[in-house]
Amino acid sequence: MQLAKRVQTLTPSTTLAITAKAKALKDSGHDVIGLGAGEPDFNTPEFIIEAAEAAMRTGLTRYTPSGGILPLREAIARKLLKDQGIDYSADQIVVTTGAKHALYTLFQVLLNPGDEVIVPTPYWVSYPEQIKLAEGEPVFVAGKEDNQFKLSPDQLEQAITEKTRAVIINSPSNPTGMMYTKAELAALGEVCVKHNIIIVSDEIYEKLIYTDQPHVSIASLSEQLKKQTVIINGVSKSHAMTGWRIGYAVGRKTIIKAMTNLCSHSTSNPTTISQYAALAAYTHDETEIKQMVQSFNERLTYTYDLLSQVPGVTCVKPQGAFYLFPNVEQAMDLCGFGDVEEFSTALLEEEQVAVIPGSGFGAPKNIRLSYVIEIQQLEEAITRLTRFIERHAKI
Template sequence: MKLANRVKTLTPSATLAITAKAKELKQQGHDVIGLGAGEPDFNTPEFILEAAEKAMRSGMTKYTPSGGILELKSAIADKFKQDNGLDYTNSQIIVTTGAKHALYTLFQVLLNDGDEVIVPSPYWVSYPEQIKLAGGEPVFVKSLEKNEFKITPDELAAAINSKTKAVIINSPSNPTGMMYTKDELEKLGEVCLKHNILIVSDEIYEKLIYTNDEHVSIASLSKELEAQTVVINGVSKSHSMTGWRIGYAAGPERIIKAMTNLASHSTSNPTSIAQYAALAAYEGDENTVNRMKREFSERLDKFYGLINDIPGITCIKPKGAFYLFPNVAKAAEMGGFSSVDEWVTALLEEEKVALVPGSGFGAEKNVRLSYAISIDLLEEAAKRIKRFVLNHQS
């Protein structure tokens, strides 16, 4: 039996592929250090676990509205008001089975065959695949390392044509950890308004910023931009709740209504217990979030210095998320490797350090290293990477 054409062009996730290889080596007894993780290594805070148990004991185990329980929507609206200065009603918010599902559902209701979505590169691996699954075409705009991997208004404008439906803005970014300033977002917003294209603002790493830079949601800059933006967020990264699968989207009511209708025929609703856990996350204080953030900041400072000290590797210090995205092309070349992908494979085989090649993110010269593991393991990983590079210098 033939598979549907829509799945034949899908590219396997680079992050999942390297994770699977690392797991295989671990099962064989090897001491593997995995730097591919896209999730915090902390457990979900205790008060959230307690709220989930209470919800189960109270019988909150049935179907919920497809777009999420009203209490959680209201808590999300309060979060938008307090953190971003945005006023959304419950009808402008949909709770989804993770932020990834929010993006998937958005593209399904937004795109017709041949519609184009501008995807700044480097990009999160699922953006182009989700666009293709919806019949759309991802149009990659290469951002420059000297610009901190951020696209400029001129680069955005040059990529727009009559088929352009939307642009994705991910700040702070996966995989680079970079973030746009208010001024940069205003200029990008002007281009989007001029050409009437939707902005998909992925803000999932909003709470994980380690500088004095302020996170700015592009939707908050004007009423016109708010009306032309769908904000994607969730509790996965901020509250270490990746497995709970609760994300959400907020934006124009007609788009959110269409997403809710689609969800009613796909997932029915996000898991009821997880919704009450997310409600507790937003109703509680942010002490645990801030503790996790401080730990990530300490790891970043330590790990960045160690990686940037390795010959042939250069790295811009990220401002958010929990990834380094160094350029290792020179190290690979010095070692006689034909590509960074080959360098990554050899590193895993020889030194048992698993990291994700940048080719999966549209950046063939870079690699993504997660620092969502202990400082001790980060130090050991850096030691192994440095040894590998020095051993392969020609």
């Protein structure tokens, strides 16, 4: 049977593939340490679970409006005003089945065949695939490691063509954990305004920050940038709610209305119970978030210090999210590995440490390590990584 062309070109998720292999090894009795997870190891806070249970018991289990329940959209609007000083109305917000679905739906309503979207590398693995599914063309621009993997205004200017429709800005970033400063965002925004291109601002890790530098949404910098920006966010990372599948998009009414109409024919509505859980998340204080962030910060500091001592490995210290993105080019050369996939596969098979090859993020010299596991396991993982490199390099 012939499948549609749009799916024949899809690249399978690198993160899911390595996670599946690690799980298979673990299920067969191997002592696998998984550093591939893209989700907090904390359970969803109890008050959110209780809100979901209350919703079910009071009959809130039926269809909702396609764009999400009004109280949740109003709560998101209040959050944006409080956190970023940006004033949005409820009809500028669409609630979706996770932030990934928000991005997918956005590209479907924005792009026509051949439209280009500038994707800074390293990038989250689903960006280019979602663009291609909308018949658009991802245009990759390399974020240089000596610039903390961030896109510069000159690079953005040079990448823009008459076909450019949008640019993606992910801050804090998956996979690098890097954040753009207010000044850097303003400079990028100036280029976007000049060329009238849409800014897709993926802010899903906004609450997971480990420096004094605050998260800044590019939409907050001017009224013009607000008009040209679509914010993508959700509760998955900030409230340990990855399985609840609630995300949202915020932007100009015409875009949000189109996304809502498309959702009405694809998902009908986000899961009703999950929406009430998310409503509780956004109408409660952030005590649980702060506790989780403190724990992640401790793990980051500890693991980064250990990783800095591994031969052949260099790493820029991240400022947010929950990933380390070390450069292992020298280690690969020392050990005789031809590429990062070979390096990562051998590490998993020989030392039972699962990392994500950076090639899946457009960075073939790097690997992604998630530090959302206990410190003892993180220490053991770095010990195994060191042993693996020293053995192959005969150090």
